Amino acid sequence: MKKKIYVFFTILSILSVVTACSNMNSKEELKGEVLEEKEDKTETEKIEEMSKVSDYFPFLQNTLMVYYGEGNEYAEQRVYFDYIEDNKAQIRMINAGTEVVQILEYKDGELRKVYSEGEFYHIKNLLKEDIKEDENVEILLKEPLKVGMSWKLPNGENRTITGSGVEINTPYKKFKALEVTTELGDKEKQIDYYVKGIGHVASIYSSADFEVKTLLESFEENKPLVHSIRFYYPEEEGTKLVYKNTDFQFRTNDSIESIFESGFKNPPSSKEISLISENTKINSIVVDKEDKIVKVDFSKELIEEMNAGSSLETQILNSMIYTFTNYYGVDKVYISTDGKPYSSGHYEIRENEYFTREDENIEELK
Template identity: 40%
Template sequence: MRKKVSNLMVALLVPLLASCSLFGGSDASSDSSAVSSVSSSVSSSSDSGSASSSSSEPADATTIEAYYPFSASVFTKYLGEGNEYASFTVYPQYIEGNRMQITSNNGGTQIVTVLELADGELREVFTRPETYFRENMLEKTASGDAANQLDILLKEPLEVGNSWMNASGVPSEITNLTAQIETPMGNFEALEVTTTYEASTTKDYYVKDMGLVKRVTDLGDDMVVSSSLEARNENVPETQQLRVFYPDSELMGLDATSIALSYATNDVTRTILAEALKNVPDAPGGSLIGPNVSINSLSLSDDGRVYVDFSQEFVSEMNAGTSAESLILQGVVNTIGEYYGVQEVYLTVAGNPYESGHILMAEGAYFTVDYTNVNE
């Protein structure tokens, strides 16, 4: 069961969005089954765009790119003091053009944030709390009240005294260019940004070619919370645990096992999930779907349903009777639904409603996550 987020934890984490990302996505399953691994090369690219900085040229030392590089497949970890949720991890999930999507995890909640570098500003343009799945959200931009909660992290010119007003009405200012900062990873000379809230003050410290290295929040009454860079590892994947449901050997119900997923920046979720479903060592036959099956599309819709479209091989390679087919379908639905944290999955094959010799789904009909037949 995921922890409930306290008001203080949210207050501490929200300002950290621009520096946070995940190493270990969805909650690990409590199932004690053996864990197998599905990996992707960190150096690989995907159809989401190449994982690179917004510029191939070295960043000028006076630009935002120098202090906040859009670096692919870099895992960063921050050590917290003063609050149990001050420690967090960071991972860049997607980078394309002048936008980067990061995911943050402080042990109590996980948040996805999209950053945009434009017009001399690095700003948050979208955020989604409690996001334990991986999906490309680079094209999303917040509006209304949600947009008013987003901040400008850095603004050029990078000079002492340069200040700006965030959408929430909170002011920020560059207050030092050569602040001497100590962290578990070492000592740095950093650019300091001071943000003044109604009841607290936060100082963010950015180092050239590294990004955020420290954050210190003074809450008053001698209460100080800090997060300091503890580790920065390059060419490291983001990892998640996927619980896969598959028919048991007697075709009487579903068993479950945990599989480790591994993503580099810009890897596509549907591709990784398809490979995972083809490699389920504990399942009879070692897989849940056929060897040539691909997932054409996969996304969480605003209606709260996951929409997944499989290639035609999903049906042609199944080669199962009615009972086995029903269990395979339920296993796939349970696996995908649980990964996204939803109850309804709209499953199609080659763009059409699911149809086989045994089962025919009507247009618009969806499958429901059901644990009734899951073996304990």
């Protein structure tokens, strides 16, 4: 009997030791996992702190970013980089209500929005023009990219990096992102999420009453932006004008001059007359919004190779005037050839003169 009891307690002791060792191992493993998570998190934060704003908001050529919207009809949008030059980029945002163009730049470890213009429906390279920067330049991102980094916006609002490696789920995919929060007022804020190599993937506005989300839905590389120009042409013997809305593919840094050239040289059918010869070039297009005038400089072949009587020349000029005024939303067109005011023998203007649009009955080409 005593022998049996002794054996029982011996087995019990062995089981206790095994269980204790097992528990100790489990705690050590758990402790190891926690430490590993902390190490991973610290490593992620270190990587982000060493990163540049250009890593989290790259200027991407020929990339169309489409965003799903929720909570507001204007939350859905498409984004495209029109032009990129060195540390500056012109970005276009298209939603249900308007098209907005902004100029962004990298400067002093910051991503800045230096200019913004709404109702911008045409292609124009603002980076090559002497654009007056907005008085209130807005900083979108600021180095070092670490949690707690904070700065004030021109209107006094606070913007802060509030998260590192934050999980954000979008229709495109799930990301781990840099989280930036802008305090807009009482119970009102906007949170933006940036991902390395992609850029802005989500924006969530929230207040006490509602929430608006803009979430990346597709990311299409090597993709042109489809744009449209209404081209006007003389028909047959130049007795009347017709127009055709033509879609064209615009890629980052494309020349709008070349696009107009192609449209002028290639009418929709043999019934319409080309506006310029194959050798004619458009040297430059300059838009003056204040005076509502567009200034177009052609090569000398515009006149030398026109081969048109006064009636047809009138129709060709009218077609150009209609095309430019309709596209740029202006009233006047100044035409020059290699820097000299237009002079053909039939028509002649001075430097301070211009052609105007005269409304007439023009048919759409079916």
